Amino acid sequence: MSAPAQLACGQCGAALAFVGVRTATCPYCGSSSFLPRTPADERPDPRFAVAFASDAKVARQEVMRWLGARRLFTDRTLRTAQVEDLRGVYVPAYLYSAVARTTYTVQIGERYTETVDVPIGSRPGTEPSDVMPLPWPGKRRRKPKPGPATEQRVVTRTEYRALRGRHFTYVTDVLVSASGGLARHELARLQPYDYRQLRRFSPALVAGFVQEDYSLAASAVEQASRAAAAEQVASKLRRFLPGDSYSDLEIRTQTQWESLDPVLVPVWILGVRYRADRPPLRVLVNGQTNVVVGRPPLVWWKVLVALGLVAGLALLTWRVLS
Ligand SMILES: [Zn+2]
Numbered sequence: 036m037s038a039p040a041q042l043a044c045g046q047c048g049a050a051l052a053f054v055g056v057r058t059a060t061c062p063y064c065g066s067s068s069f070l071p072r073t074p075a076d077e078r079p080d081p082r083f084a085v086a087f088a089s090d091a092k093v094a095r096q097e098v099m100r101w102l103g104a105r106r107l108f109t110d111r112t113l114r115t116a117q118v119e120d121l122r123g124v125y126v127p128a129y130l131y132s133a134v135a136r137t138t139y140t141v142q143i144g145e146r147y148t149e150t151v152d153v154p155i156g157s158r159p160g161t162e163p164s165d166v167m168p169l170p171w172p173g174k175r176r177r178k179p180k181p182g183p184a185t186e187q188r189v190v191t192r193t194e195y196r197a198l199r200g201r202h203f204t205y206v207t208d209v210l211v212s213a214s215g216g217l218a219r220h221e222l223a224r225l226q227p228y229d230y231r232q233l234r235r236f237s238p239a240l241v242a243g244f245v246q247e248d249y250s251l252a253a254s255a256v257e258q259a260s261r262a263a264a265a266e267q268v269a270s271k272l273r274r275f276l277p278g279d280s281y282s283d284l285e286i287r288t289q290t291q292w293e294s295l296d297p298v299l300v301p302v303w304i305l306g307v308r309y310r311a312d313r314p315p316l317r318v319l320v321n322g323q324t325n326v327v328v329g330r331p332p333l334v335w336w337k338v339l340v341a342l343g344l345v346a347g348l349a350l351l352t353w354r355v356l357s
Pocket residue numbers: 044045046047048049061062063064065066
């Protein structure tokens with residue numbers, strides 16, 4: 036399959052193709068200066084793509100709703116801002132999957148209560164602390180001879196026991212950006228995409244949209260993909276650890292049977308122009324789920340006034356109740 040004419044943005048360097056697109060400006064930086072570009076050998080062609088599920092009108096409405104929900108603490112001019120330059124871009128990425136073998140060691144904490152003798156009238160929290168854990172939760176320690184000047188009090192303690200284990204899983208759906216204009220963390224915030232809707236790539240699928248070409252070869256994202264897969268395993272493991280708490284968790288993950296598929300994912304990219312003297316606010320919309328991602332500029336005095344009001348109310352409530 037031969038790629039359409041390749042252009043590189045003269046400002047940010049993103050490799051772009053415009054098939055059936057009316058205005059050829061860079062969706063990432065707005066530049067209209069382009070340089071011809073010869074496709075590099077090690078850059079792949081996309082194999083699969085997630086298609087846009089909605090049109091620009093729906094994306095625009097979602098952004099207006101998102102702006103409306105944030106207008107309390109943002110610049111007043113955002114209320115009347117114009118959503119301009121809304122562009123649908125097929126962003127290049129790699130979809131990584133692998134078999135992950137994990138070993139881990141951890142200290143699992145179990146809470147138990149115990150009755151202890153303390154001097155009468157001593158403050159709570161000054162009970163004698165047990166440094167040595169008990170062999171079983173709930174087991175009573177031999178009580179010292181009760182003297183006339185002590186009382187009994189129930190305290191909660193945590194007993195730790197060592198646990199080691201193995202975990203074996205198939206990691207899928209790790210998406211790593213290979214874009215020149217969209218950073219890895221920006222794409223991460225737009226996830227998840229539903230990969231059951233993945234289609235085999237064809238030029239007809241992306242016609243009418245901007246298609247960005249791969250800026251990174253597969254070898255350049257291998258490390259990042261493995262790290263993301265290991266993090267996925269670790270977060271799953273942390274959720275399923277037994278006990279009431281844990282400490283000293285050490286995880287070692289090795290991956291096998293890796294695959295790294297070049298896929299295109301749909302992203303609406305737009306600039307919201309709210310002040311003539313500021314650069315437009317960049318907002319991203321997941322082209323499949325319509326999830327909106329961006330950092331609206333906060334007006335700090337509004338945030339501070341709100342925090343002051345909350346603190347004042349809390350103080351008032353405390354005074355009334357005490
Ligand atoms: Zn650019």
